[in-house]
Amino acid sequence: MSTATLTRPDRARVTSWLQNYGVYLAVVVLLLFNIAFTKNFLSAANFRTQLVQAAPVCIVALGMALVIGTEGIDLSVGSVMSVAAALVPLYLGAGPVMVIVVALIAGVASGLFSGFLVAQLGIQPIIATLALLVGGRGLALVIAHGQLVQLHNPDFLALGTGDVLGVPIMVLVAAVLSVLAGLLVRRTTFGRHLVAVGGNRPAATLAGLPVKRVLIGVYAMSGALAAIAGVLSTARLAASDPNDLGLLMELSAITAVVVGGTPLTGGRVRVLGTVFGALLMQLVHATLIKHNLPDSAAQMVQAAIIVAAVYVARERSTR
Amino acid sequence: MIATTAAPPSERGAAFAAVLQRQGAAVVLVLGVAAAWFAFPRFGSADNLRDLALQSSFLAVIALGMTFVIISGGIDLSVGSVYALGGVLAAYGSRYGLVVAILLPLVVCGLIGLINGLLIARTKMAPFIVTLASLLFARGLLLALTNEGATTYKVGPGSALLWLGQGKIFGIGVPVYLALVLFGLGGLLLRRTRFGQSVFALGGSEQSALLMGLPVARTKITLYTLSGTLAGFAGVLTAAYLQSGVTVLGVGTELDAISVVVIGGTLLTGGAGTVVGTLVGVLLKTLIQNVINQVGTLDSNYQTVVSGAFLLVVVVIQRLLARSRRS
Numbered sequence: 318m319s320t321a322t323l324t325r326p327d328r329a330r331v332t333s334w335l336q337n338y339g340v341y342l343a344v345v346v347l348l349l350f351n352i353a354f355t356k357n358f359l360s361a362a363n364f365r366t367q368l369v370q371a372a373p374v375c376i377v378a379l380g381m382a383l384v385i386g387t388e389g390i391d392l393s394v395g396s397v398m399s400v401a402a403a404l405v406p407l408y409l410g411a412g413p414v415m416v417i418v419v420a421l422i423a424g425v426a427s428g429l430f431s432g433f434l435v436a437q438l439g440i441q442p443i444i445a446t447l448a449l450l451v452g453g454r455g456l457a458l459v460i461a462h463g464q465l466v467q468l469h470n471p472d473f474l475a476l477g478t479g480d481v482l483g484v485p486i487m488v489l490v491a492a493v494l495s496v497l498a499g500l501l502v503r504r505t506t507f508g509r510h511l512v513a514v515g516g517n518r519p520a521a522t523l524a525g526l527p528v529k530r531v532l533i534g535v536y537a538m539s540g541a542l543a544a545i546a547g548v549l550s551t552a553r554l555a556a557s558d559p560n561d562l563g564l565l566m567e568l569s570a571i572t573a574v575v576v577g578g579t580p581l582t583g584g585r586v587r588v589l590g591t592v593f594g595a596l597l598m599q600l601v602h603a604t605l606i607k608h609n610l611p612d613s614a615a616q617m618v619q620a621a622i623i624v625a626a627v628y629v630a631r632e633r634s635t636r
Numbered sequence: 637m638i639a640t641t642a643a644p645p646s647e648r649g650a651a652f653a654a655v656l657q658r659q660g661a662a663v664v665l666v667l668g669v670a671a672a673w674f675a676f677p678r679f680g681s682a683d684n685l686r687d688l689a690l691q692s693s694f695l696a697v698i699a700l701g702m703t704f705v706i707i708s709g710g711i712d713l714s715v716g717s718v719y720a721l722g723g724v725l726a727a728y729g730s731r732y733g734l735v736v737a738i739l740l741p742l743v744v745c746g747l748i749g750l751i752n753g754l755l756i757a758r759t760k761m762a763p764f765i766v767t768l769a770s771l772l773f774a775r776g777l778l779l780a781l782t783n784e785g786a787t788t789y790k791v792g793p794g795s796a797l798l799w800l801g802q803g804k805i806f807g808i809g810v811p812v813y814l815a816l817v818l819f820g821l822g823g824l825l826l827r828r829t830r831f832g833q834s835v836f837a838l839g840g841s842e843q844s845a846l847l848m849g850l851p852v853a854r855t856k857i858t859l860y861t862l863s864g865t866l867a868g869f870a871g872v873l874t875a876a877y878l879q880s881g882v883t884v885l886g887v888g889t890e891l892d893a894i895s896v897v898v899i900g901g902t903l904l905t906g907g908a909g910t911v912v913g914t915l916v917g918v919l920l921k922t923l924i925q926n927v928i929n930q931v932g933t934l935d936s937n938y939q940t941v942v943s944g945a946f947l948l949v950v951v952v953i954q955r956l957l958a959r960s961r962r963s
Contacts, residue, residue, distance in 0.1 A: 390764075434948075438955050443711070443764070444894075444904050448951070451891055452944020458937035564887075568768060581762055611784050616776030620769040624755065627765050 335629050340577050340593045347600045355607050365485060369553070371599035372491040373398075373546040375592055377566055378573035379498045380539030382591040385574050386502070387515040387535050388583025389435060389442035394543040394570055396453025397427050398563030401547030403457040405473075405557045406466040413473045420544040427453065428540025432533030446536075450567065457559035466557040477553030487549050491592075494542065499588040508586075511535060515583025572619065573598055576626040598622075660953065661899050661916045668923050676930040684926070686808055692922040693815035694877075695892060696915060697870040700815075700822045701863030702893040703914045707826070708859050709839040709906025710763035714752060715867040716889035717774035718745045720882070722871020724778055726797065727789035727881030734796040741868045748774055749864020753857035767860075771890065778883060785883045791875060801876025811873045818866070823911045831855065839906025895947045896921050903954070920946075 335342075351358040377394050384391045401420040408419045427449055434445035468474065479486045502508040510531045513521045522528050543563070551557050575581060576597055577590030601622065605615040672679045698715050705712045725741035748770055755766045779785055791797055803810040826832040834855040837845040845852050875881045894904075900917030902909025921943060928939050 434952070438952060439959075440951055440955055441904055444898065444947075444951055447891055447894065448944045448948040450944075451888075451895065451947060452941050455937050455940025455942075455944060459935055459941060462935070463937055568772065571765075571768065575765065581765060611780065613776045613779030613784060616772045616779065620771075620773035620776065623765065623769040623772070624761070627761050628759060 332629060336578055339629060340590050340597055344593050344597050344600060347604060351604055367599055367603055368488045369485050371595050372487040373550050374569050374573055374598065375491045375595035376494055376546040377543050378570040378591050378595050379494055379588065380542035381570040382574045382579050382586050382588060383511065383535045384539050385579055385581060386511050386583055386586035387532055390446065391431065391536060391539045392443060392446040392567045393427060393431060393449035393453055394539065395563035395566035396450050396457065397424050397540050397543035398547030398550065398566060399454050399457040399559040401544040402551045402557045402562045403461040403559040405548065405551050406468065409468065409470050409473055413476060416473065417548055420548045421541055424540040424544025425537050428537035429533060432536030435536065436529040436532035461557065461559045465560065468555050468557060474552055474555050476549055487553065490549065495588060495592050502586045502588055507531065507534065512584055512586065569598060572623050575630065576622060578630065580630055661901055661913060661920055665916050665920045665923065668920065672923065672927050679930060688922050688926055689812045690809040692918045693811040694870050694874050695896065696815045696918045697818060698867050698889060699893045699896045699914045699918055700818055700911060701866035702897050703902055703909055703911055704835060704859050705863050706897050706902050706904060707839045707906060707909040708835045711767065712860060712863045713764065713767040713890045714748065714770040714774055715863060715893055716886040717771045717778065718748055718864050718867040719871045719889055720886035721745060721774045721778045722868030723875035723885055724781055724789060724881030724883060726872040726875040727791050730791045730795045730797045737797045738872055741872050742865055745868025746861050746865040749861040750857065752864065753860030756860060757853040757856040782883050789881045791879045797876045798879065801873050811877065814873065819911050819915055826911060831858065835859065836907060895943065899947060899950045
């Protein structure tokens with residue numbers, strides 16, 4: 318036992334490796350574990366289910382990662398999803414395209430609103446988006462008169478259950494959006510500005526970067542992505558459920574982002590890590606459920622994972 | 637920027653802004669109560685006012701702990717789950733007598749708070765994320781205790797615990813008195829003790845607090861323990877009032893608590909705030925609910941819309957006032 322203790326530089330190296338690759342390692346380990354020990358895990362149908370279930374969290378988490386990259390946070394995502402869901406039955410008569418357009422407008426508007434509060438008025442992101450979290454769901458319920466509405470439009474439901482070349486549409490959308498988010502962060506001026514704003518706001522301001530526009534932009538994107546997730550989830554449920562849709566989604570999304578290695582202190586966005594973070598949380602949940610562990614255990618394990626991930630990530634900022 | 641007179645108007649304006657920032661919620665509350673009294677004949681009835689006080693008392697106890705935490709510059713997202721957990725533990729413990737019914741939830745919830753505080757103080761992790769994790773953890777524990785929410789523990793009809801929630805002194809509910817006593821103690825703790833000074837110093841600037849040699853880590857640990865214990869106690873009161881531990885309770889309560897603290901004039905950035913303000917914030921929230929119920933024709937979902945909008949207005953005003961004072 319005594320010889321197994323790591324020296325300081327060793328520990329730093331292990332930590333740094335875990336920070337960079339921990340989430341991928343965890344996903345691989347969990348996959349291997351499940352393939353070995355979980356009955357009926359290794360099937361196309363199951364993989365499909367896992368991916369479809371991870372997709373909405375992944376989509377919302379992408380927006381959250383951008384916001385967290387600017388040292389912000391968006392607590393309103395769950396409520397924005399419920400607003401999008403509430404709008405679906407109102408515009409379904411005009412076709413699925415119209416539904417998506419309306420939901421996107423609502424999502425972007427919510428995001429612009431939060432972004433305005435954060436960028437123009439200098440209100441803390443947590444409180445600016447808290448107001449929308451509280452009020453947004455109320456608004457969704459008012460729009461829907463508190464009712465769950467069953468949906469029957471086959472074109473719309475295909476968004477949740479349909480395939481393109483054997484890939485579920487939800488997964489496809491999540492994948493495309495992930496690639497776009499990756500390109501946005503890595504290849505565009507906006508992405509570079511975003512990272513600079515999160516890394517050091519005063520410096521970014523002094524350097525003449527469009528700080529306010531970047532901030533408003535990321536919240537608008539987060540709102541849009543939450544709206545997309547809301548529409549897709551509604552299509553999958555075949556019901557508009559503003560009461561329950563997106564409840565605690567902000568927690569799941571933040572968890573996926575943090576577990577994926579994006580620090581809460583901003584200045585860095587890890588898109589692939591976020592995608593794997595969402596996959597990991599889904600796999601953890603599935604593993605526990607498939608081994609007959611109850612939901613309560615799943616929640617407690619999730620809590621432990623959050624703490625562990627942030628604990629590991631923390632070392633970077635202190636060094 | 638040249639001071640020409642002894643009391644330049646801008647300074648008077650700043651003083652006014654300061655008063656408004658601190659007492660704005662109280663002004664709105666007084667106006668709101670007056671308007672409701674005038675508009676709804678039933679509002680001013682003794683029954684309704686007693687109900688208002690009773691309904692406010694549960695959230696008030698939770699918000700008291702949150703006030704301390706926010707003044708220190710932190711945040712406690714776990715209180716909603718801890719509140720529900722406290723209620724379930726109280727109802728579960730009531731079969732073993734009054735002492736267990738009260739102590740079990742206080743100890744468990746205090747422990748969750750203690751762990752929050754230890755993690756935040758010792759590992760320097762963000763309070764936001766630590767308490768987010770314990771929100772999940774406490775909810776998980778609650779579900780595990782109740783067979784995934786399928787079991788509801790009842791407080792037996794003969795239990796002495798019931799008096800805590802349903803008893804009345806001079807016609808007013810016991811929880812109201814308990815909340816007031818706790819607020820009195822909380823105010824003293826914040827204003828008259830070294831601990832209170834440390835809380836303010838910590839919220840002003842953690843660096844300076846450290847340099848001043850204040851016990852920063854110990855203060856943080858105490859704060860979060862206090863917040864967890866108070867949330868647990870609110871759970872005890874609620875279980876006593878409802879005669880059972882309700883598992884679905886407390887979802888989003890952390891946000892209600894944060895809202896009323898902020899509406900009461902406590903700055904989310906830390907360093908400034910009062911417990912009286914929080915009390916006003918709680919009353920204002922209950923008032924909004926009550927008025928919407930009185931209107932009757934309004935969809936009850938407007939409650940949350942109005943609460944959200946109200947929170948926003950208050951925060952924006954706070955922000956603008958703070959800005960005008962600085963310039």
